[in-house]
Amino acid sequence: xxxxxxxQETLKLEQKVTGYFEQWRDPVYRYVVAAFGNSAxxxxxxxxxxxxxxxxxxxxxxxxxxxxxxxxxxxxxAVNQIKSQQFITPLDDETWAEIRQLYxxxxxxxxxxxxxxxxxxxxxxxxxxxxxxxxxxxxLRTKGIRYREIAEILNMSTxxxxxxxxxxxxxxxxxxxx
Amino acid sequence: xxxxxxxxxNGEEQHPRSEQLLLYVDRELAPKEAxxxxxxxxxxxxxxxxxxxxxxxxxxxxxxxxxxxxxRLSPPPNGWRGFDGALRQxxxxxxxxxxxxxxxxxxxxxxxxxxxxxxxxx
Numbered sequence: 001x002x003x004x005x006x007x008q009e010t011l012k013l014e015q016k017v018t019g020y021f022e023q024w025r026d027p028v029y030r031y032v033v034a035a036f037g038n039s040a041x042x043x044x045x046x047x048x049x050x051x052x053x054x055x056x057x058x059x060x061x062x063x064x065x066x067x068x069x070x071x072x073x074x075x076x077x078a079v080n081q082i083k084s085q086q087f088i089t090p091l092d093d094e095t096w097a098e099i100r101q102l103y104x105x106x107x108x109x110x111x112x113x114x115x116x117x118x119x120x121x122x123x124x125x126x127x128x129x130x131x132x133x134x135x136x137x138x139x140l141r142t143k144g145i146r147y148r149e150i151a152e153i154l155n156m157s158t159x160x161x162x163x164x165x166x167x168x169x170x171x172x173x174x175x176x177x178x
Numbered sequence: 179x180x181x182x183x184x185x186x187x188n189g190e191e192q193h194p195r196s197e198q199l200l201l202y203v204d205r206e207l208a209p210k211e212a213x214x215x216x217x218x219x220x221x222x223x224x225x226x227x228x229x230x231x232x233x234x235x236x237x238x239x240x241x242x243x244x245x246x247x248x249x250r251l252s253p254p255p256n257g258w259r260g261f262d263g264a265l266r267q268x269x270x271x272x273x274x275x276x277x278x279x280x281x282x283x284x285x286x287x288x289x290x291x292x293x294x295x296x297x298x299x300x
Contacts, residue, residue: 017265021258021265047258120246173234
């Protein structure tokens with residue numbers, strides 16, 4: 001490969017990675033903060049995942065599903081760097097009281113407002129009871145990630161993803177409907 | 179969220195497992211399997227109620243997430259200013275290595291040709 005060909009290829013690859021970054025940086029970032037907690041490192045973790053993507057593509061590695069690959073790298077970086085397996089949302093009483101105060105309910109009647117408040121209280125208990133893999137599966141799914149991709153990101157089988165997500169649904173429904 | 183008939187028989191057909199119903203709701207089943215469940219749901223009120231509870235739980239969680247969880251999370255950085263610079267740095271660093279290997283391999287080829295010319299084969 002000549003120098004000018006090399007420069008063109010590099011530029012193309014740089015543009016490609018920038019395109020992926022623009023497309024998925026926010027969902028990746030939101031997943032990291034939702035699953036691992038607010039952290040100044042979440043931004044670095046997100047950016048580093050895309051820089052690693054560039055390095056791998058530049059080295060000639062073939063990546064089948066780029067979206068799942070980037071989420072997996074960000075997930076692993078977060079596990080290693082943030083280390084806080086404590087979810088940001090054990091939602092202790094004090095924090096929960098603050099959130100409730102800030103929430104502006106648009107329900108038309110006081111009765112409906114009360115029902116909504118009670119529902120959120122129950123959901124808070126359900127969400128706080130989720131295990132780390134459960135909340136990771138849940139937050140990936142809410143970002144539109146398919147089961148096969150979640151399996152790839154969290155290094156588990158598709159069957160385990162389905163079972164885990166169903167357990168989440170069960171916990172949410174149990175708190176909500178008894 | 180028990181489906182009382184879950185593991186029993188409903189006339190001739192067995193009820194799908196709960197996980198399968200979730201896979202059905204999430205459009206994760208192969209077309210043939212999805213069609214089988216669709217047919218079953220047409221006949222079975224119990225499973226339809228179960229699917230409806232799954233859907234409702236998803237809707238409730240999304241509402242809770244939007245109203246209570248997401249606003250607490252720090253939003254993505256505005257503009258992601260650091261990325262362009264960091265990527266350029268990686269590009270330059272990789273580029274130097276690659277250029278070195280191009281130059282190195284060109285020198286290698288040159289010297290091996292020169293060697294062939296200077297040192298005739300036995």
